[in-house]
Protein backbone atom coordinates (compact mmCIF):
# COMPACT_ATOMS: atom_id res chain seq x y z
CA UNK A 267 0.00 0.00 0.00
CA UNK A 268 2.60 2.56 1.00
CA UNK A 269 4.83 3.41 -1.91
CA UNK A 270 8.58 3.31 -1.64
CA UNK A 271 9.22 6.82 -2.85
CA UNK A 272 12.52 8.28 -3.99
CA UNK A 273 12.06 11.05 -1.43
CA UNK A 274 12.00 8.50 1.38
CA UNK A 275 15.28 7.11 0.10
CA UNK A 276 16.80 10.59 0.04
CA UNK A 277 15.53 11.21 3.58
CA UNK A 278 17.02 7.90 4.78
CA UNK A 279 20.35 8.65 3.10
CA UNK A 280 20.46 12.09 4.74
CA UNK A 281 19.15 10.83 8.08
CA UNK A 282 21.85 8.21 8.40
CA UNK A 283 24.55 10.65 7.28
CA UNK A 284 23.43 12.87 10.16
CA UNK A 285 23.38 9.85 12.46
CA UNK A 286 26.99 9.00 11.61
CA UNK A 287 27.93 12.62 12.26
CA UNK A 288 26.25 12.45 15.67
CA UNK A 289 27.96 9.12 16.43
CA UNK A 290 31.31 10.71 15.57
CA UNK A 291 30.86 13.83 17.70
CA UNK A 292 29.11 12.27 20.70
CA UNK A 293 31.42 11.85 23.67
CA UNK A 294 33.27 8.55 23.35
CA UNK A 295 31.91 5.49 25.07
CA UNK A 296 34.14 4.35 27.91
CA UNK A 297 34.98 0.72 27.40
CA UNK A 298 36.17 -1.75 30.00
CA UNK A 299 39.71 -1.91 28.64
CA UNK A 300 40.38 1.78 29.14
CA UNK A 301 40.62 2.89 25.53
CA UNK A 302 37.73 5.17 24.54
CA UNK A 303 36.30 4.40 21.13
CA UNK A 304 34.26 6.75 19.05
CA UNK A 305 31.05 5.41 17.58
CA UNK A 306 31.95 6.57 14.07
CA UNK A 307 32.66 3.13 12.62
CA UNK A 308 29.61 1.76 14.41
CA UNK A 309 27.55 4.33 12.49
CA UNK A 310 29.21 3.52 9.18
CA UNK A 311 28.66 -0.25 9.30
CA UNK A 312 25.17 0.18 10.74
CA UNK A 313 24.26 2.40 7.81
CA UNK A 314 25.34 -0.33 5.39
CA UNK A 315 23.54 -3.08 7.29
CA UNK A 316 20.30 -1.09 7.58
CA UNK A 317 20.13 0.71 4.23
CA UNK A 318 21.83 -1.82 1.97
CA UNK A 319 24.67 -1.32 -0.52
CA UNK A 320 23.41 1.56 -2.68
CA UNK A 321 21.74 3.79 -0.11
CA UNK A 322 24.43 2.85 2.43
CA UNK A 323 27.26 3.86 0.13
CA UNK A 324 25.54 7.15 -0.78
CA UNK A 325 24.80 7.95 2.85
CA UNK A 326 28.37 7.45 4.04
CA UNK A 327 29.66 9.38 1.03
CA UNK A 328 27.30 12.24 1.88
CA UNK A 329 28.66 12.23 5.41
CA UNK A 330 32.24 12.37 4.12
CA UNK A 331 31.56 15.15 1.63
CA UNK A 332 29.66 17.25 4.18
CA UNK A 333 32.56 16.67 6.53
CA UNK A 334 34.80 18.65 4.17
CA UNK A 335 33.22 21.83 5.49
CA UNK A 336 31.61 20.74 8.76
CA UNK A 337 33.55 19.50 11.78
CA UNK A 338 31.74 16.16 11.98
CA UNK A 339 34.57 13.68 11.82
CA UNK A 340 35.58 11.99 15.00
CA UNK A 341 38.37 13.74 16.85
CA UNK A 342 36.78 17.15 16.42
CA UNK A 343 39.34 18.68 14.07
CA UNK A 344 37.77 20.61 11.28
CA UNK A 345 36.73 18.69 8.23
CA UNK A 346 39.02 18.33 5.31
CA UNK A 347 42.19 18.39 7.39
CA UNK A 348 41.68 14.68 7.95
CA UNK A 349 42.35 13.96 4.29
CA UNK A 350 45.76 15.53 4.60
CA UNK A 351 46.46 13.47 7.66
CA UNK A 352 47.26 9.96 8.65
CA UNK A 353 43.65 8.89 9.07
CA UNK A 354 42.53 9.55 5.48
CA UNK A 355 42.71 5.84 4.62
CA UNK A 356 40.10 5.06 7.23
CA UNK A 357 37.75 7.74 5.92
CA UNK A 358 38.06 6.59 2.32
CA UNK A 359 37.44 3.03 3.47
CA UNK A 360 34.13 3.92 5.13
CA UNK A 361 31.76 4.12 2.14
CA UNK A 362 33.31 0.98 0.66
CA UNK A 363 32.93 -0.87 3.96
CA UNK A 364 29.30 0.27 4.26
CA UNK A 365 28.58 -0.87 0.71
CA UNK A 366 30.18 -4.27 1.31
CA UNK A 367 28.34 -4.74 4.60
CA UNK A 368 25.06 -3.71 2.95
CA UNK A 369 25.69 -5.99 0.00
CA UNK A 370 26.33 -8.98 2.27
CA UNK A 371 23.28 -8.30 4.45
CA UNK A 372 20.88 -7.57 1.57
CA UNK A 373 22.07 -10.56 -0.47
CA UNK A 374 20.44 -12.72 2.20
CA UNK A 375 17.80 -10.25 3.26
CA UNK A 376 15.61 -12.84 4.98
CA UNK A 377 18.52 -13.22 7.44
CA UNK A 378 18.67 -9.49 8.18
CA UNK A 379 17.10 -10.10 11.58
CA UNK A 380 19.66 -12.75 12.58
CA UNK A 381 22.29 -11.42 14.96
CA UNK A 382 25.10 -13.85 14.05
CA UNK A 383 24.64 -13.23 10.33
CA UNK A 384 24.71 -9.42 10.54
CA UNK A 385 27.62 -9.53 13.00
CA UNK A 386 29.65 -11.64 10.55
CA UNK A 387 28.87 -9.28 7.67
CA UNK A 388 29.99 -6.28 9.71
CA UNK A 389 33.16 -7.92 10.92
CA UNK A 390 34.10 -9.11 7.42
CA UNK A 391 33.60 -5.61 6.03
CA UNK A 392 35.66 -3.91 8.68
CA UNK A 393 38.55 -6.35 8.36
CA UNK A 394 38.55 -6.61 4.58
CA UNK A 395 38.22 -2.87 3.95
CA UNK A 396 38.81 -0.63 6.96
CA UNK A 397 41.78 -2.50 8.41
CA UNK A 398 43.53 -2.69 5.07
CA UNK A 399 43.08 0.78 3.56
CA UNK A 400 43.55 2.47 6.95
CA UNK A 401 47.03 1.16 7.73
CA UNK A 402 48.16 1.34 4.08
CA UNK A 403 47.56 5.09 4.08
CA UNK A 404 49.06 5.38 7.53
CA UNK A 405 52.26 3.77 6.28
CA UNK A 406 52.38 6.11 3.31
CA UNK A 407 51.58 9.32 5.17
CA UNK A 408 53.47 8.79 8.39
CA UNK A 409 56.39 7.12 6.61
CA UNK A 410 56.13 3.90 8.58
CA UNK A 411 56.83 0.37 7.38
CA UNK A 412 53.78 -1.74 6.60
CA UNK A 413 54.53 -3.91 9.61
CA UNK A 414 54.61 -0.88 11.91
CA UNK A 415 51.40 0.53 10.44
CA UNK A 416 49.49 -2.75 10.70
CA UNK A 417 50.56 -3.22 14.30
CA UNK A 418 49.36 0.30 15.23
CA UNK A 419 46.10 -0.52 13.51
CA UNK A 420 45.74 -3.75 15.50
CA UNK A 421 45.14 -1.66 18.62
CA UNK A 422 41.64 -1.01 17.24
CA UNK A 423 40.67 -4.68 16.89
CA UNK A 424 39.06 -5.25 20.32
CA UNK A 425 37.03 -2.07 20.06
CA UNK A 426 35.94 -2.95 16.57
CA UNK A 427 34.69 -6.34 17.58
CA UNK A 428 32.70 -4.77 20.43
CA UNK A 429 31.27 -2.13 18.08
CA UNK A 430 30.25 -4.81 15.61
CA UNK A 431 28.37 -6.65 18.35
CA UNK A 432 26.38 -3.51 19.16
CA UNK A 433 25.95 -2.75 15.45
CA UNK A 434 24.45 -6.19 14.82
CA UNK A 435 22.14 -5.94 17.84
CA UNK A 436 20.83 -2.57 16.68
CA UNK A 437 20.61 -3.42 12.97
CA UNK A 438 18.60 -6.60 13.59
CA UNK A 439 16.23 -4.68 15.87
CA UNK A 440 15.71 -2.05 13.15
CA UNK A 441 14.98 -4.70 10.51
CA UNK A 442 12.44 -6.28 12.85
CA UNK A 443 10.81 -2.90 13.43
CA UNK A 444 10.70 -1.98 9.73
CA UNK A 445 10.42 -5.22 7.75
CA UNK A 446 9.88 -3.38 4.47
CA UNK A 447 13.15 -1.44 4.75
CA UNK A 448 15.03 -4.24 3.06
CA UNK A 449 12.19 -5.06 0.67
CA UNK A 450 13.02 -5.15 -2.98
CA UNK A 451 12.27 -1.86 -4.67
CA UNK A 452 9.42 -1.71 -7.09
CA UNK A 453 10.82 0.77 -9.55
CA UNK A 454 14.19 1.48 -11.05
CA UNK A 455 13.90 5.22 -10.49
CA UNK A 456 15.31 4.83 -6.98
CA UNK A 457 18.87 4.22 -8.14
CA UNK A 458 18.85 7.44 -10.03
CA UNK A 459 17.68 9.64 -7.22
CA UNK A 460 20.90 10.59 -5.59
CA UNK A 461 24.59 10.32 -6.06
CA UNK A 462 26.09 12.36 -3.28
CA UNK B 463 29.81 18.18 23.07
CA UNK B 464 33.07 19.35 21.57
CA UNK B 465 32.44 20.50 18.02
CA UNK B 466 29.70 22.79 16.85
CA UNK B 467 28.22 21.06 13.82
CA UNK B 468 27.48 24.44 12.30
CA UNK B 469 30.94 24.62 10.85
CA UNK B 470 34.04 26.71 10.89
CA UNK B 471 33.13 29.09 8.10
CA UNK B 472 34.14 32.68 8.78
CA UNK B 473 32.69 35.25 6.35
CA UNK B 474 35.25 37.47 4.65
CA UNK B 475 36.53 38.90 1.39
CA UNK B 476 40.05 37.45 1.13
CA UNK B 477 41.29 35.94 -2.11
CA UNK B 478 40.59 32.51 -0.65
CA UNK B 479 36.97 33.46 -0.01
CA UNK B 480 36.59 34.38 -3.67
CA UNK B 481 38.46 31.41 -5.16
CA UNK B 482 36.20 28.68 -6.61
CA UNK B 483 35.67 25.70 -4.33
CA UNK B 484 37.12 23.31 -6.91
CA UNK B 485 40.33 25.30 -7.24
CA UNK B 486 40.86 25.23 -3.50
CA UNK B 487 40.27 21.49 -3.29
CA UNK B 488 42.59 20.86 -6.22
CA UNK B 489 45.32 22.99 -4.64
CA UNK B 490 45.08 21.02 -1.43
CA UNK B 491 45.26 17.76 -3.29
CA UNK B 492 48.33 18.83 -5.26
CA UNK B 493 50.13 20.06 -2.15
CA UNK B 494 49.42 16.88 -0.23
CA UNK B 495 50.88 14.81 -3.07
CA UNK B 496 53.91 17.12 -3.23
CA UNK B 497 54.46 16.66 0.50
CA UNK B 498 54.87 12.92 0.11
CA UNK B 499 56.47 12.78 -3.36
CA UNK B 500 59.23 15.25 -2.53
CA UNK B 501 59.72 14.36 1.11
CA UNK B 502 62.54 16.46 2.55
CA UNK B 503 63.50 19.25 4.92
CA UNK B 504 63.14 21.89 2.21
CA UNK B 505 59.68 20.71 1.13
CA UNK B 506 58.38 20.60 4.69
CA UNK B 507 59.90 24.00 5.52
CA UNK B 508 58.39 25.49 2.37
CA UNK B 509 54.97 24.00 3.10
CA UNK B 510 55.00 25.34 6.64
CA UNK B 511 55.86 28.85 5.46
CA UNK B 512 53.19 28.64 2.75
CA UNK B 513 50.60 27.37 5.23
CA UNK B 514 51.23 30.18 7.71
CA UNK B 515 51.14 32.74 4.90
CA UNK B 516 47.82 31.38 3.60
CA UNK B 517 46.33 31.43 7.08
CA UNK B 518 47.32 35.10 7.41
CA UNK B 519 45.92 36.05 3.99
CA UNK B 520 42.66 34.20 4.67
CA UNK B 521 42.40 35.82 8.07
CA UNK B 522 42.26 32.53 10.00
CA UNK B 523 42.23 33.49 13.65
CA UNK B 524 44.86 31.96 15.89
CA UNK B 525 42.25 30.35 18.11
CA UNK B 526 40.61 28.70 15.15
CA UNK B 527 43.89 27.29 13.86
CA UNK B 528 44.68 26.00 17.33
CA UNK B 529 41.28 24.35 17.53
CA UNK B 530 41.82 22.66 14.19
CA UNK B 531 45.11 21.23 15.43
CA UNK B 532 43.88 20.30 18.89
CA UNK B 533 42.07 17.17 17.80
CA UNK B 534 45.18 15.68 16.26
CA UNK B 535 47.84 17.07 18.57
CA UNK B 536 48.13 13.84 20.57
CA UNK B 537 48.51 11.69 17.49
CA UNK B 538 51.06 14.12 16.02
CA UNK B 539 53.11 14.22 19.22
CA UNK B 540 53.12 10.43 19.44
CA UNK B 541 54.11 10.15 15.81
CA UNK B 542 56.88 12.73 16.26
CA UNK B 543 58.22 10.92 19.31
CA UNK B 544 58.11 7.58 17.54
CA UNK B 545 59.84 8.89 14.42
CA UNK B 546 62.53 10.66 16.51
CA UNK B 547 63.19 7.47 18.40
CA UNK B 548 63.29 5.27 15.28
CA UNK B 549 64.81 7.55 12.63
CA UNK B 550 66.04 10.74 14.28
CA UNK B 551 64.77 14.24 14.87
CA UNK B 552 65.24 15.50 11.31
CA UNK B 553 63.05 12.78 9.89
CA UNK B 554 60.43 13.44 12.56
CA UNK B 555 60.36 17.14 11.55
CA UNK B 556 60.00 16.27 7.85
CA UNK B 557 57.05 13.93 8.39
CA UNK B 558 55.16 15.67 11.17
CA UNK B 559 55.89 19.20 9.93
CA UNK B 560 54.36 18.39 6.54
CA UNK B 561 51.25 17.00 8.20
CA UNK B 562 50.84 20.09 10.36
CA UNK B 563 51.27 22.33 7.29
CA UNK B 564 48.56 20.43 5.39
CA UNK B 565 46.28 20.60 8.39
CA UNK B 566 46.65 24.38 8.47
CA UNK B 567 46.00 24.60 4.72
CA UNK B 568 42.88 22.52 5.19
CA UNK B 569 41.76 24.94 7.87
CA UNK B 570 42.10 27.73 5.31
CA UNK B 571 39.67 25.77 3.14
CA UNK B 572 37.08 25.29 5.87
CA UNK B 573 37.30 28.86 7.13
CA UNK B 574 36.76 30.33 3.69
CA UNK B 575 34.15 27.93 2.24
CA UNK B 576 30.51 28.13 3.28
CA UNK B 577 28.17 25.15 3.12
CA UNK B 578 26.07 26.99 0.53
CA UNK B 579 28.99 27.42 -1.85
CA UNK B 580 30.03 23.83 -1.32
CA UNK B 581 26.53 22.58 -2.18
CA UNK B 582 26.35 24.89 -5.21
CA UNK B 583 29.70 23.59 -6.43
CA UNK B 584 28.67 19.96 -6.00
CA UNK B 585 25.38 20.44 -7.82
CA UNK B 586 27.28 22.12 -10.65
CA UNK B 587 29.78 19.24 -10.86
CA UNK B 588 26.95 16.73 -10.97
CA UNK B 589 25.07 18.54 -13.75
CA UNK B 590 26.79 16.54 -16.56
CA UNK B 591 25.64 13.33 -14.87
CA UNK B 592 21.99 14.33 -15.29
CA UNK B 593 21.66 12.30 -18.46
CA UNK B 594 22.68 9.20 -16.49
CA UNK B 595 19.72 9.80 -14.20
CA UNK B 596 21.47 11.71 -11.41
CA UNK B 597 19.31 14.54 -10.06
CA UNK B 598 21.54 17.31 -8.68
CA UNK B 599 18.63 19.02 -6.91
CA UNK B 600 17.97 15.86 -4.90
CA UNK B 601 21.63 15.79 -3.92
CA UNK B 602 21.40 19.40 -2.77
CA UNK B 603 18.27 18.46 -0.86
CA UNK B 604 20.08 15.55 0.79
CA UNK B 605 22.71 18.01 2.03
CA UNK B 606 20.11 20.32 3.52
CA UNK B 607 18.28 17.44 5.13
CA UNK B 608 21.49 16.19 6.64
CA UNK B 609 22.47 19.56 8.05
CA UNK B 610 18.99 19.96 9.50
CA UNK B 611 19.23 16.36 10.72
CA UNK B 612 22.31 16.84 12.90
CA UNK B 613 20.80 18.96 15.72
CA UNK B 614 17.62 16.91 15.50
CA UNK B 615 19.50 13.63 15.87
CA UNK B 616 21.57 15.08 18.72
CA UNK B 617 18.33 15.96 20.49
CA UNK B 618 16.93 12.44 19.94
CA UNK B 619 20.22 10.95 21.15
CA UNK B 620 19.95 13.02 24.33
CA UNK B 621 16.36 11.90 24.89
CA UNK B 622 17.02 8.21 24.34
CA UNK B 623 20.08 8.39 26.59
CA UNK B 624 17.99 9.99 29.35
CA UNK B 625 15.28 7.38 28.86
CA UNK B 626 17.84 4.59 29.15
CA UNK B 627 19.27 6.24 32.27
CA UNK B 628 15.80 6.53 33.80
CA UNK B 629 15.47 2.78 33.44
CA UNK B 630 18.94 2.20 34.92
CA UNK B 631 20.36 1.08 31.58
CA UNK B 632 22.98 3.79 31.04
CA UNK B 633 25.82 1.26 30.83
CA UNK B 634 24.11 -0.61 28.03
CA UNK B 635 24.82 1.10 24.68
CA UNK B 636 22.19 -1.03 22.95
CA UNK B 637 19.47 0.32 25.25
CA UNK B 638 19.83 3.84 23.93
CA UNK B 639 21.24 3.20 20.46
CA UNK B 640 18.35 0.97 19.34
CA UNK B 641 15.58 3.51 20.06
CA UNK B 642 17.79 6.25 18.63
CA UNK B 643 18.22 4.47 15.30
CA UNK B 644 14.56 3.41 15.17
CA UNK B 645 13.52 7.01 15.65
CA UNK B 646 15.96 8.13 12.97
CA UNK B 647 14.36 5.67 10.51
CA UNK B 648 10.82 6.66 11.53
CA UNK B 649 11.66 10.33 11.18
CA UNK B 650 13.28 9.79 7.78
CA UNK B 651 10.12 8.05 6.57
CA UNK B 652 7.88 10.82 7.80
CA UNK B 653 10.20 13.32 6.13
CA UNK B 654 10.14 11.30 2.92
CA UNK B 655 6.34 11.39 2.96
CA UNK B 656 6.30 15.13 3.57
CA UNK B 657 8.78 15.73 0.75
CA UNK B 658 6.71 13.56 -1.53
CA UNK B 659 3.59 15.53 -0.60
CA UNK B 660 5.46 18.73 -1.45
CA UNK B 661 6.16 17.32 -4.88
CA UNK B 662 9.91 16.93 -4.45
CA UNK B 663 10.04 13.42 -5.83
CA UNK B 664 8.33 14.59 -8.99
CA UNK B 665 10.99 16.78 -10.57
CA UNK C 666 -14.37 23.97 -5.50
CA UNK C 667 -12.32 20.89 -6.30
CA UNK C 668 -13.74 17.45 -6.43
CA UNK C 669 -12.18 14.40 -4.83
CA UNK C 670 -13.56 11.04 -5.90
CA UNK C 671 -12.87 7.54 -4.63
CA UNK C 672 -14.15 4.83 -6.91
CA UNK C 673 -14.44 1.39 -5.23
CA UNK C 674 -11.14 1.88 -3.41
CA UNK C 675 -9.72 -0.94 -1.31
CA UNK C 676 -6.43 -0.69 0.59
CA UNK C 677 -4.67 -3.79 1.87
CA UNK C 678 -1.33 -4.02 3.63
CA UNK C 679 1.10 -6.87 4.08
CA UNK C 680 1.36 -7.91 7.70
CA UNK C 681 4.84 -7.51 9.14
CA UNK C 682 6.94 -10.65 8.93
CA UNK C 683 5.45 -12.20 5.84
CA UNK C 684 3.76 -11.41 2.56
CA UNK C 685 1.10 -14.11 2.83
CA UNK C 686 -1.83 -12.91 4.99
CA UNK C 687 -2.85 -9.37 4.15
CA UNK C 688 -4.91 -7.07 6.34
CA UNK C 689 -7.58 -4.86 4.88
CA UNK C 690 -6.92 -1.32 6.03
CA UNK C 691 -9.74 0.27 4.04
CA UNK C 692 -12.74 -1.70 2.84
CA UNK C 693 -14.32 -0.94 -0.51
CA UNK C 694 -15.18 2.74 -0.41
CA UNK C 695 -16.80 5.01 -2.97
CA UNK C 696 -16.97 8.71 -2.16
CA UNK C 697 -17.53 12.03 -3.87
CA UNK C 698 -16.17 14.94 -1.88
CA UNK C 699 -16.99 18.41 -3.16
CA UNK C 700 -17.83 20.38 0.00
CA UNK C 701 -15.64 23.22 1.19
CA UNK C 702 -14.67 21.60 4.52
CA UNK C 703 -14.82 17.86 5.19
CA UNK C 704 -13.95 16.26 8.52
CA UNK C 705 -12.74 12.67 8.94
CA UNK C 706 -13.39 11.39 12.45
CA UNK C 707 -13.16 7.99 14.13
CA UNK C 708 -11.23 6.02 16.70
CA UNK C 709 -7.48 5.31 16.62
CA UNK C 710 -6.52 2.90 13.88
CA UNK C 711 -9.84 3.26 12.08
CA UNK C 712 -8.33 4.39 8.78
CA UNK C 713 -8.52 8.21 8.80
CA UNK C 714 -4.86 8.70 7.90
CA UNK C 715 -5.12 6.05 5.21
CA UNK C 716 -8.06 7.83 3.62
CA UNK C 717 -6.34 11.21 3.86
CA UNK C 718 -3.11 9.89 2.36
CA UNK C 719 -4.92 8.36 -0.60
CA UNK C 720 -5.75 11.87 -1.81
CA UNK C 721 -2.18 12.72 -2.78
CA UNK C 722 -0.77 9.29 -3.47
CA UNK C 723 1.14 8.68 -0.24
CA UNK C 724 -0.98 5.55 0.00
CA UNK C 725 -1.85 3.70 -3.18
CA UNK C 726 -5.14 1.87 -3.52
CA UNK C 727 -4.78 -1.89 -3.88
CA UNK C 728 -7.80 -1.80 -6.18
CA UNK C 729 -10.00 1.06 -7.32
CA UNK C 730 -9.24 4.61 -8.34
CA UNK C 731 -8.76 7.99 -6.65
CA UNK C 732 -9.15 11.16 -8.68
CA UNK C 733 -8.83 14.85 -7.91
CA UNK C 734 -10.66 17.06 -10.40
CA UNK C 735 -10.67 14.11 -12.75
CA UNK C 736 -6.90 13.54 -12.46
CA UNK C 737 -5.98 9.98 -11.51
CA UNK C 738 -3.71 10.13 -8.46
CA UNK C 739 -1.83 6.98 -9.48
CA UNK C 740 -1.10 8.19 -13.02
CA UNK C 741 -0.98 11.96 -12.73
CA UNK C 742 0.65 12.09 -9.30
CA UNK C 743 2.72 15.11 -10.17
CA UNK C 744 -0.21 17.28 -11.25
CA UNK C 745 -2.26 16.10 -8.29
CA UNK C 746 0.44 16.98 -5.76
CA UNK C 747 0.68 20.48 -7.17
CA UNK C 748 -3.02 20.83 -6.55
CA UNK C 749 -3.19 19.13 -3.16
CA UNK C 750 -1.24 20.39 -0.14
CA UNK C 751 -0.72 18.10 2.85
CA UNK C 752 -0.18 18.99 6.51
CA UNK C 753 1.01 16.26 8.89
CA UNK C 754 0.63 15.82 12.63
CA UNK C 755 4.31 16.22 13.43
CA UNK C 756 5.67 19.38 11.85
CA UNK C 757 9.30 18.55 12.60
CA UNK C 758 9.26 15.91 9.89
CA UNK C 759 7.81 18.37 7.39
CA UNK C 760 10.28 21.17 7.85
CA UNK C 761 13.19 20.01 5.84
CA UNK C 762 15.52 22.95 5.40
CA UNK C 763 17.86 24.27 8.08
CA UNK C 764 16.35 27.75 8.35
CA UNK C 765 12.78 29.05 8.27
CA UNK C 766 13.14 31.18 5.15
CA UNK C 767 14.87 28.39 3.23
CA UNK C 768 12.05 26.01 4.03
CA UNK C 769 9.41 28.28 2.57
CA UNK C 770 11.69 29.03 -0.39
CA UNK C 771 11.82 25.31 -1.10
CA UNK C 772 8.07 25.34 -1.67
CA UNK C 773 8.40 28.21 -4.11
CA UNK C 774 11.04 26.58 -6.30
CA UNK C 775 8.64 26.20 -9.24
CA UNK C 776 6.94 29.58 -8.95
CA UNK C 777 9.92 31.87 -8.47
CA UNK C 778 13.22 31.66 -10.33
CA UNK C 779 16.48 32.90 -8.84
CA UNK C 780 17.77 32.40 -5.34
CA UNK C 781 17.41 36.02 -4.20
CA UNK C 782 13.93 36.47 -5.64
CA UNK C 783 12.82 33.25 -4.02
CA UNK C 784 14.12 34.30 -0.62
CA UNK C 785 12.29 37.62 -0.94
CA UNK C 786 9.05 35.88 -1.93
CA UNK C 787 9.48 33.48 0.99
CA UNK C 788 9.88 36.41 3.38
CA UNK C 789 6.65 37.95 2.20
CA UNK C 790 4.83 34.64 2.68
CA UNK C 791 6.24 34.50 6.21
CA UNK C 792 5.11 38.05 6.85
CA UNK C 793 1.53 37.16 5.91
CA UNK C 794 1.51 34.60 8.74
CA UNK C 795 3.22 36.91 11.21
CA UNK C 796 6.41 34.86 11.09
CA UNK C 797 8.76 37.46 9.64
CA UNK C 798 10.85 37.73 12.80
CA UNK C 799 11.61 34.04 12.65
CA UNK C 800 12.84 34.09 9.04
CA UNK C 801 16.50 33.48 9.80
CA UNK C 802 16.02 31.22 12.80
CA UNK C 803 17.08 27.60 12.71
CA UNK C 804 13.95 25.49 12.31
CA UNK C 805 15.21 23.32 15.15
CA UNK C 806 14.84 26.14 17.68
CA UNK C 807 11.13 26.87 17.03
CA UNK C 808 8.32 25.94 19.40
CA UNK C 809 5.75 23.33 18.40
CA UNK C 810 3.12 25.91 17.52
CA UNK C 811 5.56 27.98 15.49
CA UNK C 812 6.66 24.85 13.64
CA UNK C 813 3.13 23.83 12.72
CA UNK C 814 2.37 27.37 11.58
CA UNK C 815 5.53 27.37 9.49
CA UNK C 816 4.69 23.95 8.01
CA UNK C 817 1.30 25.33 7.06
CA UNK C 818 2.85 28.46 5.56
CA UNK C 819 5.23 26.29 3.54
CA UNK C 820 2.35 24.29 2.11
CA UNK C 821 0.06 27.26 1.46
CA UNK C 822 2.86 29.23 -0.19
CA UNK C 823 2.17 27.41 -3.44
CA UNK C 824 -1.56 28.15 -3.22
CA UNK C 825 -2.94 24.61 -3.57
CA UNK C 826 -6.62 24.14 -4.39
CA UNK C 827 -7.08 21.44 -1.75
CA UNK C 828 -5.51 21.10 1.66
CA UNK C 829 -5.44 17.73 3.40
CA UNK C 830 -4.55 17.90 7.09
CA UNK C 831 -3.94 14.79 9.21
CA UNK C 832 -4.48 15.68 12.88
CA UNK C 833 -2.67 19.00 12.54
CA UNK C 834 -3.51 20.13 16.08
CA UNK C 835 -2.91 16.94 18.05
CA UNK C 836 0.59 17.85 19.27
CA UNK C 837 -0.26 21.46 20.13
CA UNK C 838 -1.34 23.12 23.36
CA UNK C 839 -4.83 24.54 23.67
CA UNK C 840 -4.00 28.01 22.45
CA UNK C 841 -1.93 26.92 19.45
CA UNK C 842 -4.46 24.23 18.57
CA UNK C 843 -7.17 26.87 18.46
CA UNK C 844 -4.99 29.22 16.41
CA UNK C 845 -4.15 26.54 13.82
CA UNK C 846 -7.74 25.24 13.80
CA UNK C 847 -9.18 28.71 13.18
CA UNK C 848 -6.65 29.34 10.47
CA UNK C 849 -7.44 26.07 8.68
CA UNK C 850 -11.20 26.51 8.84
CA UNK C 851 -10.91 30.07 7.59
CA UNK C 852 -8.95 29.16 4.48
CA UNK C 853 -10.43 29.70 1.02
CA UNK C 854 -9.10 26.25 -0.01
CA UNK C 855 -11.07 23.05 0.10
CA UNK C 856 -10.12 21.29 3.33
CA UNK C 857 -10.04 17.60 4.21
CA UNK C 858 -9.37 17.40 7.93
CA UNK C 859 -8.70 14.18 9.84
CA UNK C 860 -9.09 15.01 13.51
CA UNK C 861 -9.97 13.82 17.00
CA UNK C 862 -11.12 17.35 17.87
CA UNK C 863 -14.90 17.10 17.51
CA UNK C 864 -15.35 20.86 17.94
CA UNK C 865 -13.35 21.37 14.75
CA UNK C 866 -15.36 18.66 13.00
CA UNK C 867 -18.61 20.41 13.96
CA UNK C 868 -17.48 23.55 12.14
CA UNK C 869 -17.14 21.71 8.80
CA UNK C 870 -19.83 21.27 6.13
CA UNK C 871 -19.59 17.50 6.02
CA UNK C 872 -18.24 14.78 8.27
CA UNK C 873 -17.32 11.16 7.66
CA UNK C 874 -17.13 8.69 10.53
CA UNK C 875 -14.61 5.94 9.87
CA UNK C 876 -14.54 2.78 11.93
CA UNK C 877 -12.53 -0.37 11.34
CA UNK C 878 -11.62 0.58 7.81
CA UNK C 879 -15.07 1.57 6.62
CA UNK C 880 -17.12 4.76 6.36
CA UNK C 881 -19.94 4.09 8.82
CA UNK C 882 -21.61 7.50 8.82
CA UNK C 883 -21.57 10.35 6.35
CA UNK C 884 -23.47 13.60 6.41
CA UNK C 885 -23.93 16.75 8.43
CA UNK C 886 -21.34 17.08 11.19
CA UNK C 887 -23.94 17.38 13.98
CA UNK C 888 -25.52 14.04 13.08
CA UNK C 889 -22.25 12.25 12.44
CA UNK C 890 -20.67 13.53 15.66
CA UNK C 891 -23.78 12.50 17.63
CA UNK C 892 -23.58 9.06 16.05
CA UNK C 893 -19.90 8.81 17.01
CA UNK C 894 -20.55 9.94 20.58
CA UNK C 895 -23.39 7.43 20.91
CA UNK C 896 -21.36 4.55 19.46
CA UNK C 897 -18.40 5.33 21.74
CA UNK C 898 -20.78 4.91 24.69
Ligand SMILES: Nc1ncnc2c1ncn2[C@@H]1O[C@H](COP(=O)(O)OP(=O)(O)OP(=O)(O)O)[C@@H](O)[C@H]1O
Pocket residue numbers: 268678679680681688690707708709710711712713714715716
Ligand atom coordinates in the same frame (compact mmCIF):
# COMPACT_ATOMS: atom_id res chain seq x y z
N1 LIG D 1 1.97 -0.28 6.62
C1 LIG D 1 0.98 -0.87 7.32
N2 LIG D 1 1.00 -2.19 7.49
C2 LIG D 1 0.03 -2.81 8.18
N3 LIG D 1 -1.00 -2.18 8.75
C3 LIG D 1 -1.08 -0.86 8.61
C4 LIG D 1 -0.09 -0.12 7.91
N4 LIG D 1 -0.42 1.17 7.95
C5 LIG D 1 -1.57 1.25 8.66
N5 LIG D 1 -1.97 0.04 9.07
C6 LIG D 1 -3.16 -0.27 9.86
O1 LIG D 1 -4.26 0.33 9.24
C7 LIG D 1 -5.19 0.76 10.18
C8 LIG D 1 -5.60 2.19 9.90
O2 LIG D 1 -4.51 3.05 10.15
P1 LIG D 1 -4.63 4.62 10.07
O3 LIG D 1 -3.26 5.17 10.36
O4 LIG D 1 -5.25 5.02 8.80
O5 LIG D 1 -5.60 4.94 11.29
P2 LIG D 1 -6.06 6.36 11.87
O6 LIG D 1 -7.54 6.36 11.82
O7 LIG D 1 -5.34 7.46 11.22
O8 LIG D 1 -5.63 6.22 13.37
P3 LIG D 1 -5.12 7.38 14.40
O9 LIG D 1 -6.34 8.08 14.88
O10 LIG D 1 -4.50 6.59 15.50
O11 LIG D 1 -4.18 8.23 13.67
C9 LIG D 1 -4.58 0.55 11.54
O12 LIG D 1 -5.15 -0.60 12.11
C10 LIG D 1 -3.13 0.31 11.24
O13 LIG D 1 -2.57 -0.56 12.18
Ligand SMILES: [Mg+2]
Pocket residue numbers: 713714715831832
Ligand atom coordinates in the same frame (compact mmCIF):
# COMPACT_ATOMS: atom_id res chain seq x y z
MG1 LIG E 1 -3.81 8.80 11.84
